[in-house]
Amino acid sequence: xxxxxxxxxxxxxxxxxxxxxxxxxxxxxxxxxxxxxxxxxxxxxxxxxxxxxxxxxxxxxxxxxxxxxxxxxxxxxxxxxxxxxxxxxxxxxxxxxxxxxxxxxxxxxxxxxxxxxxxxxxxxxxxxxxxxxxxxxxxxxxxxxxxxxxxxxxxxxxxxxxxxxxxxxxxxxxxxxxxxxxxxxxxxxxxxxxxxxxxxxxxxxxxxxxxxxxxxxxxxxxxxxxxxxxxxxxxxxxxxxxxxxxxxxxxxxxxxxxxxxxxxxxxxxxxxxxxxxxxxxxx
Amino acid sequence: xxxxxxxxxxxxxxxxxxxxxxxxxxxxxxxxxxxxxxxxxxxxxxxxxxxxxxxxxxxxxxxxxxxxxxxxxxxxxxxxxxxxxxxxxxxxxxxxxxxxxxxxxxxxxxxxxxxxxxxxxxxxxxxxxxxxxxxxxxxxxxxxxxxxxxxxxxxxxxxxxxxxxxxxxxxxxxxxxxxxxxxxxxxxxxxxxxxxxxxxxxxxxxxxxxxxxxxxxxxxxxxxxxxxxxxxxxxxxxxxxxxxxxxxxxxxxxxxxxxxx
Numbered sequence: 001x002x003x004x005x006x007x008x009x010x011x012x013x014x015x016x017x018x019x020x021x022x023x024x025x026x027x028x029x030x031x032x033x034x035x036x037x038x039x040x041x042x043x044x045x046x047x048x049x050x051x052x053x054x055x056x057x058x059x060x061x062x063x064x065x066x067x068x069x070x071x072x073x074x075x076x077x078x079x080x081x082x083x084x085x086x087x088x089x090x091x092x093x094x095x096x097x098x099x100x101x102x103x104x105x106x107x108x109x110x111x112x113x114x115x116x117x118x119x120x121x122x123x124x125x126x127x128x129x130x131x132x133x134x135x136x137x138x139x140x141x142x143x144x145x146x147x148x149x150x151x152x153x154x155x156x157x158x159x160x161x162x163x164x165x166x167x168x169x170x171x172x173x174x175x176x177x178x179x180x181x182x183x184x185x186x187x188x189x190x191x192x193x194x195x196x197x198x199x200x201x202x203x204x205x206x207x208x209x210x211x212x213x214x215x216x217x218x219x220x221x222x223x224x225x226x227x228x229x230x231x232x233x234x235x236x237x238x239x240x241x242x243x244x245x246x247x248x249x250x251x252x253x254x255x256x257x258x259x260x261x262x263x264x265x266x267x268x269x270x271x272x273x274x275x276x277x278x279x280x281x282x283x
Numbered sequence: 284x285x286x287x288x289x290x291x292x293x294x295x296x297x298x299x300x301x302x303x304x305x306x307x308x309x310x311x312x313x314x315x316x317x318x319x320x321x322x323x324x325x326x327x328x329x330x331x332x333x334x335x336x337x338x339x340x341x342x343x344x345x346x347x348x349x350x351x352x353x354x355x356x357x358x359x360x361x362x363x364x365x366x367x368x369x370x371x372x373x374x375x376x377x378x379x380x381x382x383x384x385x386x387x388x389x390x391x392x393x394x395x396x397x398x399x400x401x402x403x404x405x406x407x408x409x410x411x412x413x414x415x416x417x418x419x420x421x422x423x424x425x426x427x428x429x430x431x432x433x434x435x436x437x438x439x440x441x442x443x444x445x446x447x448x449x450x451x452x453x454x455x456x457x458x459x460x461x462x463x464x465x466x467x468x469x470x471x472x473x474x475x476x477x478x479x480x481x482x483x484x485x486x487x488x489x490x491x492x493x494x495x496x497x498x499x500x501x502x503x504x505x506x507x508x509x510x511x512x513x514x515x516x517x518x519x520x521x522x523x524x525x526x527x528x529x530x531x532x533x534x535x536x537x538x539x540x541x542x543x544x
Contacts, residue, residue: 162386165346167390169381170377170378170453170454171401172400172404180400185391281391
Protein backbone atom coordinates (compact mmCIF):
# COMPACT_ATOMS: atom_id res chain seq x y z
CA UNK A 1 0.00 0.00 0.00
CA UNK A 2 1.41 3.32 -0.98
CA UNK A 3 2.06 5.99 1.62
CA UNK A 4 -0.39 8.24 -0.14
CA UNK A 5 -3.05 5.56 0.08
CA UNK A 6 -2.53 4.99 3.80
CA UNK A 7 -2.57 8.72 4.37
CA UNK A 8 -5.97 8.89 2.67
CA UNK A 9 -7.36 5.98 4.67
CA UNK A 10 -6.20 7.49 7.95
CA UNK A 11 -7.75 10.77 7.00
CA UNK A 12 -11.10 9.16 6.20
CA UNK A 13 -11.06 7.08 9.38
CA UNK A 14 -10.41 10.06 11.59
CA UNK A 15 -13.00 12.11 9.79
CA UNK A 16 -15.47 9.27 10.01
CA UNK A 17 -15.04 8.90 13.75
CA UNK A 18 -15.54 12.62 14.24
CA UNK A 19 -18.68 12.68 12.11
CA UNK A 20 -20.18 9.62 13.79
CA UNK A 21 -19.81 11.30 17.17
CA UNK A 22 -21.45 14.43 15.85
CA UNK A 23 -24.17 12.25 14.37
CA UNK A 24 -24.93 10.50 17.67
CA UNK A 25 -25.05 13.74 19.61
CA UNK A 26 -27.10 15.33 16.88
CA UNK A 27 -29.58 12.47 16.96
CA UNK A 28 -29.99 12.70 20.75
CA UNK A 29 -30.60 16.42 20.48
CA UNK A 30 -32.99 15.96 17.60
CA UNK A 31 -34.94 13.28 19.48
CA UNK A 32 -35.28 15.44 22.58
CA UNK A 33 -36.35 18.48 20.63
CA UNK A 34 -38.79 16.51 18.47
CA UNK A 35 -40.58 14.96 21.41
CA UNK A 36 -40.10 17.74 23.91
CA UNK A 37 -41.01 20.78 21.89
CA UNK A 38 -44.74 20.00 21.54
CA UNK A 39 -45.11 19.75 25.33
CA UNK A 40 -43.00 22.81 26.00
CA UNK A 41 -44.98 25.97 26.52
CA UNK A 42 -45.13 28.90 28.90
CA UNK A 43 -47.48 27.10 31.26
CA UNK A 44 -45.03 24.21 31.50
CA UNK A 45 -42.18 26.36 32.76
CA UNK A 46 -44.24 28.79 34.85
CA UNK A 47 -46.72 26.50 36.64
CA UNK A 48 -46.56 24.18 39.58
CA UNK A 49 -46.88 20.46 38.95
CA UNK A 50 -50.14 18.74 39.71
CA UNK A 51 -51.01 15.10 40.38
CA UNK A 52 -47.44 14.00 41.15
CA UNK A 53 -46.18 15.60 37.99
CA UNK A 54 -48.68 14.06 35.57
CA UNK A 55 -50.02 17.51 34.82
CA UNK A 56 -48.97 21.11 35.17
CA UNK A 57 -45.50 22.57 34.91
CA UNK A 58 -42.06 22.20 36.39
CA UNK A 59 -41.45 25.66 37.87
CA UNK A 60 -40.22 24.36 41.26
CA UNK A 61 -37.74 22.05 39.55
CA UNK A 62 -36.39 24.90 37.41
CA UNK A 63 -36.07 27.19 40.41
CA UNK A 64 -34.55 24.33 42.38
CA UNK A 65 -31.89 23.59 39.79
CA UNK A 66 -31.13 27.29 39.32
CA UNK A 67 -30.69 27.84 43.05
CA UNK A 68 -28.47 24.75 43.30
CA UNK A 69 -26.37 26.07 40.43
CA UNK A 70 -26.11 29.49 42.03
CA UNK A 71 -25.06 27.90 45.30
CA UNK A 72 -22.51 25.71 43.53
CA UNK A 73 -20.98 28.67 41.69
CA UNK A 74 -20.80 30.81 44.83
CA UNK A 75 -19.00 28.05 46.74
CA UNK A 76 -16.93 26.30 44.09
CA UNK A 77 -15.70 29.18 41.94
CA UNK A 78 -13.79 31.16 44.60
CA UNK A 79 -12.50 28.00 46.29
CA UNK A 80 -11.43 26.47 43.00
CA UNK A 81 -9.75 29.59 41.65
CA UNK A 82 -7.92 30.23 44.92
CA UNK A 83 -6.68 26.64 45.01
CA UNK A 84 -5.54 26.90 41.42
CA UNK A 85 -3.70 30.17 42.13
CA UNK A 86 -1.98 28.56 45.09
CA UNK A 87 -0.98 25.47 43.13
CA UNK A 88 0.18 27.35 40.06
CA UNK A 89 1.78 30.46 41.58
CA UNK A 90 2.75 29.87 45.18
CA UNK A 91 3.23 26.19 45.91
CA UNK A 92 6.67 24.72 45.48
CA UNK A 93 6.69 22.17 42.71
CA UNK A 94 7.72 19.08 44.62
CA UNK A 95 6.51 15.58 45.31
CA UNK A 96 3.91 16.81 47.76
CA UNK A 97 2.21 19.13 45.27
CA UNK A 98 2.47 16.45 42.62
CA UNK A 99 0.52 14.20 44.97
CA UNK A 100 -2.08 16.88 45.55
CA UNK A 101 -2.49 17.24 41.78
CA UNK A 102 -2.86 13.50 41.38
CA UNK A 103 -5.46 13.46 44.14
CA UNK A 104 -7.41 16.26 42.46
CA UNK A 105 -7.41 14.48 39.11
CA UNK A 106 -8.49 11.27 40.82
CA UNK A 107 -11.32 13.12 42.57
CA UNK A 108 -12.56 14.29 39.18
CA UNK A 109 -13.11 10.65 38.26
CA UNK A 110 -14.94 9.60 41.42
CA UNK A 111 -18.52 8.49 40.62
CA UNK A 112 -21.07 11.13 41.49
CA UNK A 113 -23.02 8.82 43.80
CA UNK A 114 -19.95 8.73 46.02
CA UNK A 115 -20.12 12.51 46.28
CA UNK A 116 -23.80 12.09 47.12
CA UNK A 117 -22.99 9.74 49.98
CA UNK A 118 -20.18 12.02 51.13
CA UNK A 119 -22.56 14.99 51.11
CA UNK A 120 -25.17 12.98 52.99
CA UNK A 121 -22.65 12.04 55.63
CA UNK A 122 -20.92 15.39 56.03
CA UNK A 123 -23.41 18.12 55.23
CA UNK A 124 -26.82 16.57 55.80
CA UNK A 125 -26.08 14.50 58.90
CA UNK A 126 -22.84 15.55 60.57
CA UNK A 127 -23.13 19.31 60.02
CA UNK A 128 -26.89 18.98 60.40
CA UNK A 129 -27.78 21.11 57.36
CA UNK A 130 -30.53 18.59 56.59
CA UNK A 131 -31.66 17.77 53.08
CA UNK A 132 -31.46 21.30 51.81
CA UNK A 133 -30.25 23.60 49.05
CA UNK A 134 -27.20 24.26 51.20
CA UNK A 135 -26.26 20.60 51.48
CA UNK A 136 -26.95 19.99 47.80
CA UNK A 137 -24.95 23.01 46.64
CA UNK A 138 -22.01 22.09 48.84
CA UNK A 139 -22.08 18.53 47.55
CA UNK A 140 -22.22 19.64 43.92
CA UNK A 141 -19.46 22.15 44.67
CA UNK A 142 -17.23 19.36 45.97
CA UNK A 143 -17.95 17.42 42.82
CA UNK A 144 -17.04 20.20 40.37
CA UNK A 145 -14.07 21.55 42.36
CA UNK A 146 -11.53 19.20 40.73
CA UNK A 147 -12.64 20.27 37.26
CA UNK A 148 -12.47 23.94 38.20
CA UNK A 149 -9.06 23.60 39.83
CA UNK A 150 -7.52 21.66 36.95
CA UNK A 151 -8.84 23.93 34.20
CA UNK A 152 -8.02 27.10 36.16
CA UNK A 153 -4.50 25.95 36.86
CA UNK A 154 -4.02 25.23 33.17
CA UNK A 155 -5.29 28.68 32.27
CA UNK A 156 -2.95 30.31 34.81
CA UNK A 157 0.03 28.35 33.58
CA UNK A 158 -0.69 29.37 30.01
CA UNK A 159 0.14 32.99 30.89
CA UNK A 160 3.70 33.56 29.62
CA UNK A 161 6.38 33.86 32.27
CA UNK A 162 7.51 37.12 30.70
CA UNK A 163 4.50 39.00 32.07
CA UNK A 164 5.22 37.79 35.58
CA UNK A 165 8.93 38.62 35.29
CA UNK A 166 8.27 42.09 33.90
CA UNK A 167 5.80 42.89 36.63
CA UNK A 168 8.04 41.59 39.43
CA UNK A 169 11.03 43.43 37.99
CA UNK A 170 9.05 46.67 38.20
CA UNK A 171 8.73 46.17 41.93
CA UNK A 172 5.27 44.63 42.06
CA UNK A 173 4.68 42.10 44.80
CA UNK A 174 3.72 38.58 43.92
CA UNK A 175 0.06 39.15 44.66
CA UNK A 176 0.00 42.44 42.72
CA UNK A 177 1.54 40.58 39.81
CA UNK A 178 -1.04 37.82 39.97
CA UNK A 179 -3.93 40.26 40.38
CA UNK A 180 -2.93 42.61 37.56
CA UNK A 181 -0.94 40.50 35.14
CA UNK A 182 -1.85 36.85 35.54
CA UNK A 183 -5.49 36.56 36.58
CA UNK A 184 -6.92 39.00 34.01
CA UNK A 185 -5.24 37.18 31.13
CA UNK A 186 -6.31 33.75 32.32
CA UNK A 187 -9.84 34.69 33.34
CA UNK A 188 -11.39 33.70 30.03
CA UNK A 189 -9.90 30.21 30.34
CA UNK A 190 -10.83 29.93 34.01
CA UNK A 191 -14.43 30.96 33.41
CA UNK A 192 -14.86 28.69 30.41
CA UNK A 193 -13.49 25.64 32.18
CA UNK A 194 -15.44 26.34 35.33
CA UNK A 195 -18.77 26.92 33.62
CA UNK A 196 -18.38 23.73 31.65
CA UNK A 197 -17.80 21.86 34.92
CA UNK A 198 -20.75 23.57 36.58
CA UNK A 199 -22.90 22.84 33.54
CA UNK A 200 -22.22 19.19 34.09
CA UNK A 201 -23.26 19.55 37.72
CA UNK A 202 -26.60 20.92 36.54
CA UNK A 203 -27.46 17.55 35.07
CA UNK A 204 -26.24 15.37 37.95
CA UNK A 205 -28.84 13.34 39.79
CA UNK A 206 -26.94 11.15 42.21
CA UNK A 207 -25.34 13.86 44.38
CA UNK A 208 -28.62 15.74 44.85
CA UNK A 209 -30.67 12.59 45.30
CA UNK A 210 -29.30 12.11 48.80
CA UNK A 211 -28.75 15.71 49.83
CA UNK A 212 -31.51 17.98 48.58
CA UNK A 213 -33.90 16.75 45.93
CA UNK A 214 -37.56 16.34 46.75
CA UNK A 215 -39.68 13.75 45.01
CA UNK A 216 -42.67 16.04 44.71
CA UNK A 217 -42.80 19.47 46.28
CA UNK A 218 -45.07 21.88 44.43
CA UNK A 219 -43.88 25.08 46.06
CA UNK A 220 -40.85 27.33 45.90
CA UNK A 221 -38.05 27.26 48.50
CA UNK A 222 -37.96 30.05 51.08
CA UNK A 223 -34.43 29.63 52.36
CA UNK A 224 -31.27 27.69 51.68
CA UNK A 225 -32.37 25.20 54.32
CA UNK A 226 -35.37 24.12 52.25
CA UNK A 227 -35.64 21.07 50.09
CA UNK A 228 -36.30 21.61 46.40
CA UNK A 229 -37.21 19.69 43.31
CA UNK A 230 -34.54 19.59 40.62
CA UNK A 231 -34.73 18.99 36.88
CA UNK A 232 -32.55 15.88 36.57
CA UNK A 233 -34.18 14.19 39.53
CA UNK A 234 -37.63 15.12 38.30
CA UNK A 235 -36.74 13.61 34.96
CA UNK A 236 -35.58 10.45 36.66
CA UNK A 237 -38.83 10.22 38.63
CA UNK A 238 -41.00 10.75 35.57
CA UNK A 239 -39.07 8.19 33.58
CA UNK A 240 -38.76 5.40 36.11
CA UNK A 241 -40.86 5.96 39.22
CA UNK A 242 -44.05 7.44 37.82
CA UNK A 243 -47.07 5.11 37.79
CA UNK A 244 -48.02 6.32 34.32
CA UNK A 245 -44.59 6.60 32.76
CA UNK A 246 -45.94 6.30 29.21
CA UNK A 247 -48.49 9.04 29.67
CA UNK A 248 -45.93 11.53 30.91
CA UNK A 249 -43.45 10.75 28.15
CA UNK A 250 -43.88 14.16 26.47
CA UNK A 251 -43.34 15.80 29.86
CA UNK A 252 -40.09 13.85 30.30
CA UNK A 253 -38.85 15.08 26.97
CA UNK A 254 -39.88 18.63 27.70
CA UNK A 255 -38.09 18.49 31.05
CA UNK A 256 -34.97 17.17 29.36
CA UNK A 257 -35.25 19.97 26.81
CA UNK A 258 -35.50 22.61 29.55
CA UNK A 259 -32.44 21.14 31.26
CA UNK A 260 -30.55 21.18 27.97
CA UNK A 261 -31.51 24.78 27.30
CA UNK A 262 -30.38 25.73 30.78
CA UNK A 263 -26.95 24.17 30.30
CA UNK A 264 -26.77 25.71 26.84
CA UNK A 265 -27.52 29.09 28.39
CA UNK A 266 -24.68 28.59 30.86
CA UNK A 267 -22.25 27.69 28.09
CA UNK A 268 -23.39 30.66 26.06
CA UNK A 269 -22.70 32.88 29.06
CA UNK A 270 -19.23 31.38 29.27
CA UNK A 271 -18.61 32.08 25.60
CA UNK A 272 -19.72 35.70 25.94
CA UNK A 273 -17.46 36.22 28.94
CA UNK A 274 -14.61 34.59 27.04
CA UNK A 275 -15.05 36.87 24.04
CA UNK A 276 -15.19 39.88 26.32
CA UNK A 277 -11.90 39.08 28.05
CA UNK A 278 -10.21 38.00 24.83
CA UNK A 279 -10.99 41.37 23.35
CA UNK A 280 -9.80 43.21 26.41
CA UNK A 281 -6.53 41.33 26.79
CA UNK A 282 -5.29 40.17 23.43
CA UNK A 283 -2.16 38.04 23.67
CA UNK B 284 52.92 42.90 37.12
CA UNK B 285 51.12 45.43 39.28
CA UNK B 286 47.35 45.52 38.77
CA UNK B 287 46.24 49.00 37.96
CA UNK B 288 42.60 49.84 38.52
CA UNK B 289 40.77 50.44 35.26
CA UNK B 290 38.65 53.08 36.93
CA UNK B 291 39.47 56.77 37.30
CA UNK B 292 40.22 57.81 40.87
CA UNK B 293 36.87 59.49 41.45
CA UNK B 294 34.80 56.50 40.31
CA UNK B 295 31.81 55.72 42.47
CA UNK B 296 31.01 52.01 42.54
CA UNK B 297 27.28 51.54 42.68
CA UNK B 298 27.22 47.75 42.63
CA UNK B 299 29.84 45.80 44.52
CA UNK B 300 30.01 42.05 44.83
CA UNK B 301 32.38 39.97 46.83
CA UNK B 302 33.01 36.25 46.43
CA UNK B 303 29.62 35.52 44.92
CA UNK B 304 28.82 31.87 44.38
CA UNK B 305 25.52 30.92 42.85
CA UNK B 306 23.77 27.57 42.59
CA UNK B 307 20.86 26.15 40.64
CA UNK B 308 20.06 23.24 42.90
CA UNK B 309 23.29 21.26 43.08
CA UNK B 310 24.80 22.88 40.01
CA UNK B 311 27.12 25.78 40.65
CA UNK B 312 26.67 28.50 38.05
CA UNK B 313 28.95 31.24 39.39
CA UNK B 314 32.29 30.95 41.16
CA UNK B 315 33.74 33.51 43.55
CA UNK B 316 32.84 36.58 41.58
CA UNK B 317 34.20 39.79 43.02
CA UNK B 318 33.44 42.82 40.97
CA UNK B 319 32.78 46.53 41.37
CA UNK B 320 30.51 48.14 38.83
CA UNK B 321 30.88 51.90 38.38
CA UNK B 322 27.92 54.26 38.55
CA UNK B 323 26.59 56.18 35.55
CA UNK B 324 28.59 54.13 33.12
CA UNK B 325 27.73 51.32 30.76
CA UNK B 326 29.16 47.98 31.77
CA UNK B 327 28.85 45.08 29.34
CA UNK B 328 28.91 41.39 30.26
CA UNK B 329 30.17 39.19 27.45
CA UNK B 330 30.91 35.51 27.17
CA UNK B 331 29.66 32.34 25.50
CA UNK B 332 26.18 30.97 26.19
CA UNK B 333 25.85 29.42 29.62
CA UNK B 334 28.83 31.31 31.05
CA UNK B 335 26.68 32.77 33.83
CA UNK B 336 26.52 36.39 32.68
CA UNK B 337 22.72 36.54 32.71
CA UNK B 338 22.57 34.74 36.03
CA UNK B 339 24.99 37.28 37.45
CA UNK B 340 22.93 40.16 36.07
CA UNK B 341 19.74 38.81 37.61
CA UNK B 342 21.43 38.78 41.02
CA UNK B 343 21.36 42.58 41.14
CA UNK B 344 17.57 42.80 41.25
CA UNK B 345 17.09 39.41 42.88
CA UNK B 346 15.18 38.04 39.91
CA UNK B 347 16.82 34.69 40.52
CA UNK B 348 14.68 34.49 43.65
CA UNK B 349 11.77 33.60 41.39
CA UNK B 350 13.48 30.39 40.31
CA UNK B 351 12.94 27.54 42.75
CA UNK B 352 16.01 25.87 44.22
CA UNK B 353 18.53 28.66 43.68
CA UNK B 354 21.03 29.69 46.33
CA UNK B 355 23.51 32.51 46.65
CA UNK B 356 26.64 32.83 48.75
CA UNK B 357 28.72 35.95 49.12
CA UNK B 358 28.09 39.63 49.41
CA UNK B 359 26.15 41.81 46.97
CA UNK B 360 25.80 45.49 47.75
CA UNK B 361 24.06 48.30 45.95
CA UNK B 362 25.04 51.75 47.20
CA UNK B 363 26.68 49.98 50.10
CA UNK B 364 23.50 48.19 51.14
CA UNK B 365 23.55 44.39 51.38
CA UNK B 366 20.61 43.47 49.17
CA UNK B 367 20.54 39.84 50.30
CA UNK B 368 20.47 40.46 54.03
CA UNK B 369 17.45 39.13 55.92
CA UNK B 370 14.53 41.51 55.76
CA UNK B 371 15.88 43.34 52.75
CA UNK B 372 13.03 44.98 50.85
CA UNK B 373 12.88 43.38 47.40
CA UNK B 374 10.15 45.72 46.16
CA UNK B 375 12.25 48.77 47.04
CA UNK B 376 15.29 47.18 45.44
CA UNK B 377 13.47 46.55 42.18
CA UNK B 378 12.23 50.12 42.08
CA UNK B 379 15.82 51.20 42.17
CA UNK B 380 17.07 48.51 39.79
CA UNK B 381 15.05 48.28 36.61
CA UNK B 382 15.31 45.46 34.12
CA UNK B 383 14.81 45.00 30.40
CA UNK B 384 14.50 41.43 29.20
CA UNK B 385 15.79 39.66 26.14
CA UNK B 386 12.35 38.95 24.81
CA UNK B 387 10.34 42.15 24.83
CA UNK B 388 7.40 41.54 27.12
CA UNK B 389 4.95 44.44 27.10
CA UNK B 390 1.74 43.63 28.93
CA UNK B 391 -1.26 43.01 26.67
CA UNK B 392 -2.64 46.37 27.73
CA UNK B 393 -2.58 49.85 26.25
CA UNK B 394 0.73 51.64 25.69
CA UNK B 395 -0.22 54.11 28.40
CA UNK B 396 -1.11 51.42 30.93
CA UNK B 397 2.16 49.63 30.23
CA UNK B 398 4.26 52.65 31.14
CA UNK B 399 1.96 53.68 33.99
CA UNK B 400 2.01 50.19 35.48
CA UNK B 401 5.04 50.71 37.71
CA UNK B 402 4.06 54.16 39.03
CA UNK B 403 0.54 52.88 39.73
CA UNK B 404 1.62 49.91 41.82
CA UNK B 405 3.93 52.23 43.71
CA UNK B 406 1.01 54.47 44.61
CA UNK B 407 0.73 57.18 41.95
CA UNK B 408 -2.88 57.44 40.84
CA UNK B 409 -3.18 61.13 39.97
CA UNK B 410 -4.07 61.23 36.28
CA UNK B 411 -2.14 64.39 35.51
CA UNK B 412 0.94 63.07 37.27
CA UNK B 413 0.72 59.70 35.51
CA UNK B 414 0.34 61.37 32.13
CA UNK B 415 3.50 63.38 32.81
CA UNK B 416 5.48 60.31 33.85
CA UNK B 417 4.29 58.40 30.79
CA UNK B 418 5.20 61.21 28.42
CA UNK B 419 8.59 61.77 30.03
CA UNK B 420 9.44 58.07 30.00
CA UNK B 421 8.38 57.63 26.39
CA UNK B 422 10.44 60.66 25.37
CA UNK B 423 13.44 59.26 27.26
CA UNK B 424 13.07 55.95 25.44
CA UNK B 425 12.75 57.67 22.05
CA UNK B 426 9.31 56.27 21.42
CA UNK B 427 7.08 59.27 22.11
CA UNK B 428 6.85 60.61 18.58
CA UNK B 429 5.81 57.24 17.23
CA UNK B 430 3.09 56.50 19.76
CA UNK B 431 1.83 59.82 21.15
CA UNK B 432 -1.33 59.63 19.04
CA UNK B 433 -2.21 56.09 20.03
CA UNK B 434 -1.39 55.77 23.70
CA UNK B 435 -4.65 53.92 24.27
CA UNK B 436 -4.03 51.24 21.67
CA UNK B 437 -2.74 47.81 22.59
CA UNK B 438 1.02 47.62 23.07
CA UNK B 439 1.20 44.30 21.24
CA UNK B 440 0.38 46.14 18.03
CA UNK B 441 3.83 47.75 18.10
CA UNK B 442 6.78 46.40 16.15
CA UNK B 443 9.43 44.35 17.95
CA UNK B 444 11.82 47.26 18.27
CA UNK B 445 9.08 49.58 19.47
CA UNK B 446 7.98 46.99 22.00
CA UNK B 447 11.48 46.80 23.41
CA UNK B 448 11.71 50.58 23.68
CA UNK B 449 8.32 50.52 25.40
CA UNK B 450 9.76 48.05 27.90
CA UNK B 451 12.62 50.46 28.50
CA UNK B 452 10.11 53.31 29.00
CA UNK B 453 8.18 51.10 31.40
CA UNK B 454 11.35 50.44 33.39
CA UNK B 455 12.31 54.13 33.40
CA UNK B 456 8.86 55.21 34.59
CA UNK B 457 9.55 53.77 38.03
CA UNK B 458 12.56 56.07 38.39
CA UNK B 459 15.40 53.56 38.75
CA UNK B 460 19.06 54.38 39.26
CA UNK B 461 20.31 51.20 37.69
CA UNK B 462 19.14 49.61 34.46
CA UNK B 463 19.86 45.93 33.84
CA UNK B 464 19.56 44.82 30.24
CA UNK B 465 19.60 41.15 29.37
CA UNK B 466 20.46 40.98 25.66
CA UNK B 467 17.90 43.67 24.91
CA UNK B 468 18.55 43.72 21.17
CA UNK B 469 19.28 40.08 20.40
CA UNK B 470 15.81 39.46 18.99
CA UNK B 471 15.68 42.65 16.94
CA UNK B 472 16.54 43.53 13.37
CA UNK B 473 19.72 45.61 12.78
CA UNK B 474 17.89 48.91 12.44
CA UNK B 475 16.00 48.46 15.69
CA UNK B 476 19.22 47.32 17.32
CA UNK B 477 20.92 50.59 16.37
CA UNK B 478 18.04 52.55 17.87
CA UNK B 479 18.34 50.64 21.15
CA UNK B 480 22.10 51.22 21.15
CA UNK B 481 21.63 54.93 20.49
CA UNK B 482 19.15 55.01 23.31
CA UNK B 483 21.62 53.38 25.69
CA UNK B 484 24.10 56.05 24.64
CA UNK B 485 21.64 58.75 25.61
CA UNK B 486 20.86 57.18 28.97
CA UNK B 487 24.45 56.46 29.94
CA UNK B 488 25.05 59.68 31.84
CA UNK B 489 21.97 59.36 34.00
CA UNK B 490 21.78 55.68 34.77
CA UNK B 491 24.11 52.93 35.77
CA UNK B 492 23.62 50.49 32.94
CA UNK B 493 24.66 46.86 32.97
CA UNK B 494 24.07 45.06 29.71
CA UNK B 495 24.47 41.41 28.82
CA UNK B 496 25.23 40.91 25.17
CA UNK B 497 26.22 38.18 22.78
CA UNK B 498 27.31 40.69 20.26
CA UNK B 499 30.91 41.78 20.82
CA UNK B 500 30.71 44.67 18.37
CA UNK B 501 27.79 45.90 20.42
CA UNK B 502 29.77 45.69 23.64
CA UNK B 503 32.63 47.54 21.97
CA UNK B 504 30.32 50.23 20.62
CA UNK B 505 28.25 51.06 23.65
CA UNK B 506 30.07 50.14 26.84
CA UNK B 507 32.68 51.88 28.97
CA UNK B 508 33.68 48.71 30.76
CA UNK B 509 33.50 45.10 29.72
CA UNK B 510 33.54 41.94 31.78
CA UNK B 511 34.31 38.61 30.17
CA UNK B 512 32.74 35.54 31.77
CA UNK B 513 33.65 31.97 31.06
CA UNK B 514 32.13 28.87 32.66
CA UNK B 515 30.90 30.74 35.70
CA UNK B 516 34.12 32.63 36.32
CA UNK B 517 34.85 36.28 35.79
CA UNK B 518 37.91 36.05 33.58
CA UNK B 519 38.63 39.68 32.96
CA UNK B 520 37.07 43.02 33.73
CA UNK B 521 38.52 46.19 32.34
CA UNK B 522 37.87 49.31 30.34
CA UNK B 523 36.21 48.25 27.10
CA UNK B 524 39.00 49.78 25.05
CA UNK B 525 41.57 47.68 26.87
CA UNK B 526 39.56 44.47 26.62
CA UNK B 527 39.20 44.80 22.89
CA UNK B 528 42.70 46.00 22.12
CA UNK B 529 44.94 44.55 24.76
CA UNK B 530 43.21 41.77 26.69
CA UNK B 531 45.24 40.54 29.61
CA UNK B 532 44.00 36.96 29.48
CA UNK B 533 44.48 34.49 26.68
CA UNK B 534 40.87 33.25 27.06
CA UNK B 535 39.54 36.75 26.55
CA UNK B 536 41.63 37.24 23.48
CA UNK B 537 40.51 33.91 22.02
CA UNK B 538 36.90 34.81 22.61
CA UNK B 539 36.93 38.32 21.20
CA UNK B 540 38.95 37.27 18.18
CA UNK B 541 36.34 34.60 17.54
CA UNK B 542 38.50 31.58 18.15
CA UNK B 543 35.77 30.05 20.30
CA UNK B 544 32.32 30.83 21.64
